[in-house]
Amino acid sequence: MKIVVIGGTGLVGSKVVSRLGRLGHEAVAAAPATGVDTLTGAGLADALDGAAVVVDASNSPSFADDAVLEFFETSTRNLLAAEAVAGVGHHVALSVVGTERLQESGYFRAKQAQEKLIKTAAIPWSIVHATQFYEFVGRMAADAEEVGTVRFAPVLFQPMASDDVADAVTGVAIGTPLNATVEIAGPEPFQMDDFFREALSFRNDPRTVISDPGVRYFGAALGDRTLMPGPDATLGGIRFGTWPGRDGSRN
Template sequence: MKVVVIGGTGLIGSKVVAGLSEHGHEAVAAAPTTGVNTLTGEGLADVLQGSSVVVDVSNSPSFDDEAVMEFFRTSTANLLKAEGGAGVTHHVVLSVVGTDRLQESGYFRAKQVQEELVKASGIPYTIVHATQFFEFAKGLADGVTEGDTVRLPAAGIQPIVSDDVAAAVVRSAVGAPVGGVVEVAGPEAFQLEEFIRMGLAAQNDPREIVTDPQATYWGAELQENTLLPGADAHIAETTFADWLAQQK
């Protein structure tokens, strides 16, 4: 089976390509660096020729509200149109647990539009919702740092390693379309402050971490369960502590 992975050279995409190849499928990494640009449509028709499944794990190069909306709306529309012409029978897209609960954020409004386009396309689909990645603890802290202080809202989070996210995407790609959302999360829930504290401590990062009732997450206010998966989520095995130990 030929599977085209949009964003196939990135953190998740490269792991998805490797996982599909290990299962004996023809996995093609598609990205601007390989001559495929979903924003302009360049290379889409050629790369999709003969493909059965398309996996979209691409992300916007800019998180500015207008730019990220333009990216997900335009690239998804171009991709779905090209898939219709190529006879693709399964579209798999990676999104985020809690997207529909984070609509105060420009980024998550754009992700919601992406999901709605996929649902309305007529192409059989699976939407994979993943929780926050272990790898992004420092980047998340950087985005809410003022001076030497990291200000975080009080909320739960159940983070997951990127390897396990990629494995979930591969499972969806080789399986039948579900016509809905499947969730994947790590094995442990933390308070957001605890997750970030552990991540920064492992890197000997001295920043002070405080819980601030006024703090937001990518511009959105959080409730305790906003970032947490539902009861039917697939729970991965890799713990944050084990992953941190491997980074040393």
């Protein structure tokens, strides 16, 4: 089965491509680097020719409100239109747990707009909502830094390894379209400020983690469970404490 992975050279997309190939599928990594640009439509028709499934694991190069909305709306419209012409039978998209609860954020309003386009198109679909990735620890700490300290809200979240994300997305891609959203998460919940104290200690990072209930996430206020999955989420098996990249070697 031919499966095209949009964002197929990225963190999760490349892992999905590898897994699909090992399962015997014709997995195509589609990204600007391989001549496929969903924002302009360049290369889409050729890439999707003969495809049964499309997995969209792409992300916007800019998180500015107008730019991210333009990216997700335009690229998704172009992708769905090209899929309709090519006769694609299943559209799979990777999104984020809590998207619908984070609508103060321009980024998550854009993700919600993307999901709406998918749900109202004629192509059968599946949306995978994932929690934050372990690989983003360094980036999140950098974004939260203030003169030798980092500030995180004392709220719950349940991060996961990108390998577990890729396993879940691969499973959905080779399955029957769900016409529904499923959630995936890491094996254990953490209080975010405590998690980053542990994460920075693994890296021998001297910065102090300050608990700040007023800290926003991509511009959105957080409640205690805003970032948490529901009770039916599928849980990954890789714990942060035993994840090989916890010392910073993978991000």
